[in-house]
Amino acid sequence: MSRFEDEIAAAVDKLVAVEFTTLIESITPEAACKFQRLVSDLQRELRVMRQAQLTIVVDRTHQGRPMSYESPDEGRRIELSWDQANRVHQLTPLRLHQVISEDAAEFVPAVADKTASEARLPAPPYRMPIEY
Structure with a gap:
């Protein structure tokens, strides 16, 4: 990659890291638990659908x-x-x-x-x- 592409990739990586850190800090523990339950439920439904x-x-x-x-x-x-x-x-x-x-x-x-x-x-x- 060129120096320009390296700088763009680094800027994007930094932006993503900052945005995810900000997002994680702003989520309440209750919302995180609710999201985790939702993901678990969707994974279980996917297993059932595959079996059915x-x-x-x-x-x-x-x-x-x-x-x-x-x-x-x-x-x-x-x-x-x-x-x-x-x-x-x-x-x-x-x-x-x-x-x-x-x-x-x-x-x-x-x-x-x-x-x-x-x-x-x-x-x-x-x-x-x-x-x-």
């Missing part, structure tokens, strides 16, 4: 009954054939979340999308996103 997350994996090669499994990071995953997923889609609208391969894609419940129940799910082969 439902992903439908539509795989063209899937045969037989639906297969369900859970993981701590990805929540509950249900693997279905396209026909099975399309029947689920008629009852509970699904939206495309991520393309895994030409034969498989992830769908999640479409909470706010009321038009999703009218259309059919996109059928494989899926188009892979362009990677740069």
Whole structure:
């Protein structure tokens, strides 16, 4: 970096340090406790949401009954054939979340999308996103 960029970075660091010190000194202990409780509550809700997350994996090669499994990071995953997923889609609208391969894609419940129940799910082969 140039001398000018170094001076700007130092000025910004000093400003942030001064502002945070001033902010910390002006916060009451009650407000700090309330903020900490709020952060803890939000972290707990995030853990619950991750555990409750439902992903439908539509795989063209899937045969037989639906297969369900859970993981701590990805929540509950249900693997279905396209026909099975399309029947689920008629009852509970699904939206495309991520393309895994030409034969498989992830769908999640479409909470706010009321038009999703009218259309059919996109059928494989899926188009892979362009990677740069």
